[in-house]
Amino acid sequence: MNTAAAALDAAQVWAWLGEVPDPEIPVISVVDLGIVRAVDVLSSDECVVTITPTYSGCPAMQVIADAVTDALRSHGVAKVTLVNQLAPAWTTDWMSEIGKAKLKGYGIAPPQQQVIDISGLRGGAGAGVKRHAIPKLDVICPNCGSSHTQLTSQFGSTPCKALYKCLDCREPFDYFKCH
Numbered sequence: 001m002n003t004a005a006a007a008l009d010a011a012q013v014w015a016w017l018g019e020v021p022d023p024e025i026p027v028i029s030v031v032d033l034g035i036v037r038a039v040d041v042l043s044s045d046e047c048v049v050t051i052t053p054t055y056s057g058c059p060a061m062q063v064i065a066d067a068v069t070d071a072l073r074s075h076g077v078a079k080v081t082l083v084n085q086l087a088p089a090w091t092t093d094w095m096s097e098i099g100k101a102k103l104k105g106y107g108i109a110p111p112q113q114q115v116i117d118i119s120g121l122r123g124g125a126g127a128g129v130k131r132h133a134i135p136k137l138d139v140i141c142p143n144c145g146s147s148h149t150q151l152t153s154q155f156g157s158t159p160c161k162a163l164y165k166c167l168d169c170r171e172p173f174d175y176f177k178c179h
C-alpha cells in the first residue's frame with residue numbers, strides 16, 4: 001500500500017512540532033523556543049529531528065526529547081531519531097518573535113538583545129581609534145512595561161530564568177536569561 005501511504009513532508013513535521021509545548025513554559029512551543037534546528041524526513045514513517053539544548057545540562061531537555069518523540073509517534077511517525085546538536089550553541093536570538101510575545105503574555109520578560117551604548121564615547125585620535133562598547137541591558141517589566149527593574153536573584157523558578165522585581169509596579173517576575 002505504498003501508493004496509499006501519505007508521504008511525510010518536513011513542513012508537516014514542523015507543524016506538529018509547533019504544537020509541542022516547552023515543559024517549563026507551556027505557552028510556547030519547542031519551535032517557538034528555537035531549539036528544533038532541523039527536520040529530515042527519511043521515509044513515510046521515519047524522520048530525524050535535530051535539537052539544540054537551551055544550555056548544556058538543562059534538566060528539561062530529556063522531557064522535551066520525550067515530548068517530541070511522543071508527539072510525532074502519535075501522528076504515525078514510527079521511527080523518530082533525535083540528534084542533539086551542541087554547536088553552535090543555542091542563543092535566545094533563535095527564539096521566534098511570536099515566542100517572545102507569548103512569553104511576555106505569560107508574565108515572563110523575554111530575552112532582550114544587548115544594546116551597545118557607544119554614546120558618550122568620542123574617538124579623539126581620529127580614524128582607527130578603538131571604541132570600547134559598553135553592554136547595557138534593560139529588562140522590561142512584563143506587567144507594566146517599566147524599565148525600572150532590579151535583579152533579585154540570578155535564579156528564578158528554573159535555572160534558565162532570573163528573578164527580577166519591578167520598582168514601579170512592585171511585581172516580581174521571571175526574566176528568561178540571554179545566552
Ligand SMILES: [Zn+2]
Pocket residue numbers: 141142143144145146166167168169170171
Ligand atoms: Zn512593573
